[in-house]
Amino acid sequence: MSSGSHHDHHEDTLAWRVQQATGVKLAHCYQCGKCAAGCPVADQMDMPPCQVFRMLQYGLPQYDKRVLGCEGIWLCLACETCSTRCPQEVEIPKIMDFIRGEALRLNLAHPRSKDILAFHRAFLDSIEYTGRLYEVGLVADYKVRSRHFLKDVMLAPKMYIKGKLGLLPHLIKNRRGMKHLFKQTIGKG
Amino acid sequence: MRIGYYPGCSLLGSSREFDESTRAVLKALDVELVEVADWNCCGASSAHILNHELSIALPARILALAEQAGLTEILAPCAACSNRLLSAQQELEKHPEMLAGIEKAIEMPYKGTVKIVNILEVLDRLKDLIAAKTVEPFAKKVASYYGCLLVRPPRVVNFDRPEDPQSMDRMLRAVGATPVEWPFKTECCGAAFSVTRTDIVAKLSGKLVQDAVKRGADAIVVACPMCHSNLDLRRAEINEYLQQEYAIPAMFITQVVGLALGLDPKALGLHRHMVPVEFAETAGVQS
Known part of the structure; x- marks a missing residue:
């Protein structure tokens, strides 16, 4: 893939950083559109996956910026339908993970990503402190972060009756180890 | 074992x-x-x-x-x-x-x-024993729902066929159920958007529920907690999206196998579902 992929070699492009970080070459995408055809949320995306790749293939700063700021990358469910069907075996969700990280790092993330991010951060916080996901804590933390205080207030009592809501967190023994694990990975950046 | x-x-x-x-x-x-x-x-x-x-x-x-x-x-x-x-x-x-x-x-x-x-891999190993121990065949039509993560990406999970998997269907047949032809076997339910984008979950899971019923299924059988919670805990939102009251239960494969083995429905946690596990004629399910 050396010919026609000049954009892979400009170190300041997003396509280059994707390749460096994930090993996935965007030049492999030949725009068949299968990823967007099978994507369960493509109709909700401002930019479906194949268009994201086309934009990145140009290697132009203004297109990179549009990709980093689009909402579509935040709607990827990581269902892997696209990568399973891709004739070039491009690992699309892996690229989406990386692009989202870059969007955050460069402060370009779409405003509607806020709630989704709030959820993931609340999720990870719960694990960092208890070792296991504490669902009640997760939802409470998400409500505070997203300010959607009334979301699902009717569901919680029903879940409690069915024995599905543990009111106390499950604490693992080695919580110090869990903190250390977070510090050595996500805490490094 | x-x-x-x-x-x-x-x-x-x-x-x-x-x-x-x-x-x-x-x-x-x-x-x-x-x-x-x-x-x-x-x-x-x-x-x-x-x-x-x-x-x-x-x-x-x-x-x-x-x-x-x-x-x-x-x-x-x-x-x-x-x-x-x-x-x-x-x-x-x-x-x-x-x-x-x-x-x-x-x-x-x-x-x-x-x-x-x-x-599914563990149950498959025990298939002959399960068939031999089946005392109350689950004589229902079922939609076998694999979802995303059991079969995709194939290079990671290396399990069954990514587009039309068969392992759950085989297990269900072994306990007396009849899987319906269903093109939604591996469609996404909306996964982790249950809390943040419930609208997307209602739509994606809604399509599954609607088609399973259309094809005559009595239950949707799952092997993933996220799939189950979207199909069960989110049924109110699904029904609101579809503007119809769908009462088809979502059951874990282990609950179906358990009923066939004659285990107590309560020990299988059947009472914990939002959508009651009830059928027109009962098959080992006492309410």
């Missing part, structure tokens, strides 16, 4: 009937489950969104703990957990240069020797 067990967080909370029914069924089949001591969350659908290394270190700690306990194989009934464990194991195989950093993070050696299996 003796096998390691990694229940994962969902099975302690919102999907505890999956844990209850898994334990009940495997006990009835004389399988001993050895729970991984002091296990942690696998990071599920959140860790990989925010940090790649974290998404590997969390499963690596679980696998290292299993190694220390001398386990060679662990069952992770949750499709998200088994998927994350397999992903991490393969990333570390492909990128040995990451290992030192991961071992430092988990403060344990990691060898990568533990085999990770999902619930």
